[in-house]
Amino acid sequence: MPHIDVPLKRGRFGETSRPDNWWIQPLVVFLGFSAFICYSTWAALQGNNYASGPLLSPFYSPLLYGPEPYAWFGGGPPSWFPSFLPFSSAFLILWIPGGFRFTCYYYRGAYYKAFWQDPPNCAVGEPRKKYWGERTFPLIIQNVHRYFMYLAVAFIFLLGHDAWEATKFENGRGVSVGTLVLTLNTVLLGCYTFGCHSFRHLVGGMKDILSASPVRKKAYDCVGCLNTRHMRFAWFSLFCVGFSDLYVRMCAMGIWTDYRIF
Amino acid sequence: MSEVTFQIWRGDRNQGAFQEYKAEVTEGMVVLDVVHKIQAEQANDMAVRWNCKAGKCGSCSAEINGMPKLMCMTRMNTLPVDKPIVIEPMKTFPLIRDLVTDVSWNFEVKKTIKKFKPRKADAPDGTWRVQQADVDRPQEFRKCIECFLCQDVCHVLRDHHMHSEFIGPRFLVYTAALEMNPLDTEDRLKDLKDQHGIGLCNITKCCTKVCPEHITITDNAIIPLKERVVDEFFDPLGGLFKMFR
Ligand code: SF4
Ligand code: SF4
Ligand code: FES
């Protein structure tokens, strides 16, 4: 590869001629992600108040071990779970959506900037001289993203099932505010997941000739449509999934009442 | 008409400093107009490169208030005039003089990318048939005017000076145009992973932000290429699946 013989000047950390408030955007991202990480970790550690009536919090779904009728395998914790650790069924599944978001192309770009200052913002000097990017360990691991995507797609169907279950009340089918919250959550998570770059690659991006298979072409176009809004859905769905847990939690604690619409 | 203050970088490879100029700005002016005015009236020896004044030749790239931009496409009424407007050369390439940089590294990089290798002709007269739907993707990348603003802003080159390990967003776009071309049969994935350093891009999208042709560099060129590299080198399950197909 050609190189440049003349030494170029290296900017200091934060050095820039930009007069605008370039630090606001990464700061907002930093605060937004931090708030979500803190809340979701706290909620996952609780191990209780994750279900109320027909509602099940998305942080605990699918509920592998827990009370009837939500749990798949009955009461927990399972025998193989180390007894010295506090048990929460959320631990068994949260690594999937967590890993999916952590390795998402949009989030990667955003947190490299906001948390790692790599770069702090466009055309702003960086704090470190060394740089490996995603070419070597550890960040080369980000390439597992598609495997998380396969699992995340399955989660959309499970959450869809939860939203359906949230219409089953003791005295028959109905819709409450909680049903709407869980439905909206599934829709937003679906828009986020089906707009994933790896999904886009899978449905058609890997092919150079799409016109030969019209169904594939249509699917590729639809995914592309969600993909251009991927950042927006990443934020909306992040907010909505946190709020869904909060809603169910508040109802389970008796602080909020799940208002039945019909 | 109003008087605006400009700080313009003057100097060569060895030394230089910002120099202050004041100029009258009238409606409809772009930054390049002002630079020409200053050159004509106050600084005859100021070096500035330009050609088309229409955002099509990619010659007038510079940094305006710290952001890589085409001087001929940056309208004065989009800039705050209460503070001096800073105009400086691109930082990622060696300076020749004043606002002019030596971008020849880019032309050398281009030579390292495997050329277009079309499949056998579709018709006896040696021509091919392609569907518009299949060329939509590479066509977006053909809009590139080689202004190298994306190269300038990319932190891998700008801050880490990894010019010998990373081809930069412009040439990832170029490679994507070839790789996604429905007629092309060449394989550039190993080069992308190894000497062209696609793994060095951390998808922070600054290149997309500055592209004057609004090419969605990161989402439409770089990430799809990264995915193709994953297919080839980092996806054991996918590889297995392909074997049994
Ligand atoms: S997205 Fe990649 S190529 Fe574009 S500026 Fe960022 S690191 Fe450079
Ligand atoms: S991709 Fe855009 S920014 Fe980069 S050289 Fe081409 S036109 Fe300029
Ligand atoms: S790229 Fe964001 S979820 Fe896959």
Ligand code: FES
């Ligand atoms: S002078 Fe041609 S792009 Fe500006």
